Amino acid sequence: VLTQEEQKKMVGEKALEFVRDGMAIGLGTGSTARYFIEGLGRMVQEGFCCTTIATSVASENLAESYGIPKTTFTETPQLDLVVDGADEIDTEFTLIKGGGGALLREKIVASISKHMVVIADSSKYVPVLGSFPLPIEIVQYGWEASFAAIQQLSCIPILRQREGKPYLTDNGNFIVDAKFSAIHDPQTLESALRHIPGVVECGLFIGFADTVILGSPDGPKVLSSNRK
Numbered sequence: 001v002l003t004q005e006e007q008k009k010m011v012g013e014k015a016l017e018f019v020r021d022g023m024a025i026g027l028g029t030g031s032t033a034r035y036f037i038e039g040l041g042r043m044v045q046e047g048f049c050c051t052t053i054a055t056s057v058a059s060e061n062l063a064e065s066y067g068i069p070k071t072t073f074t075e076t077p078q079l080d081l082v083v084d085g086a087d088e089i090d091t092e093f094t095l096i097k098g099g100g101g102a103l104l105r106e107k108i109v110a111s112i113s114k115h116m117v118v119i120a121d122s123s124k125y126v127p128v129l130g131s132f133p134l135p136i137e138i139v140q141y142g143w144e145a146s147f148a149a150i151q152q153l154s155c156i157p158i159l160r161q162r163e164g165k166p167y168l169t170d171n172g173n174f175i176v177d178a179k180f181s182a183i184h185d186p187q188t189l190e191s192a193l194r195h196i197p198g199v200v201e202c203g204l205f206i207g208f209a210d211t212v213i214l215g216s217p218d219g220p221k222v223l224s225s226n227r228k
């Protein structure tokens with residue numbers, strides 16, 4: 001039986017099968033995406049060609065340490081592929097992301113990627129979203145007002161903290177983790193959140209994932225969306 005960490009490594013490395021020479025690739029964030037970036041780094045060191053955009057400062061630094069080439073949104077308006085983790089995945093491939101705080105950059109990168117591959121250990125695959133508190137990025141200014149409006153949506157919100165201070169995203173914003181009993185209608189919830197002044201983005205990713213590589217006790221399983 002594979003541990004959670006072994007599953008993360010296997011799905012991260014399995015995703016390397018989706019890369020092709022010359023591709024522009026989005027690099028996800030988190031402990032699973034790390035395995036993909038490290039694998040890509042080894043390929044680059046052996047002569048593989050690609051350009052990348054990272055979804056966080058942490059992933060950018062990791063990629064840089066392997067000498068993985070970077071590109072910009074100006075140079076590369078569309079990416080061939082993004083490989084990223086998730087906190088929850090439902091049967092429709094709707095995701096909760098942002099446990100690592102990178103949801104805004106992750107959604108921007110996913111939005112310009114032709115193909116999104118999500119990599120996750122088996123614990124992330126759920127029948128209904130919402131056991132994992134939904135990360136919501138809000139601006140610092142008047143955060144109390146945004147927080148109070150989020151609270152009106154039948155959830156228990158918590159302002160994310162790190163070392164006794166509000167957690168700061170790479171964009172200098174705060175994160176609210178909102179616990180819902182269950183998220184049965186992600187689309188409606190996402191649009192309600194988007195209408196709250198000060199909310200920059202939420203961790204619901206609807207219609208982004210094309211392929212999910214899921215860990216299992218006997219190795220990675222590749223699941224494809226029938227949407228595209």
Ligand code: 5RP
Pocket residue numbers: 028029030031032033084085086087096097098099100101102103106
């Ligand atoms: C970061 C994310 C991550 O992809 C998500 O939190 C999964 O992380 P991990 O692979 O460490 O479980 O959305 O914002």
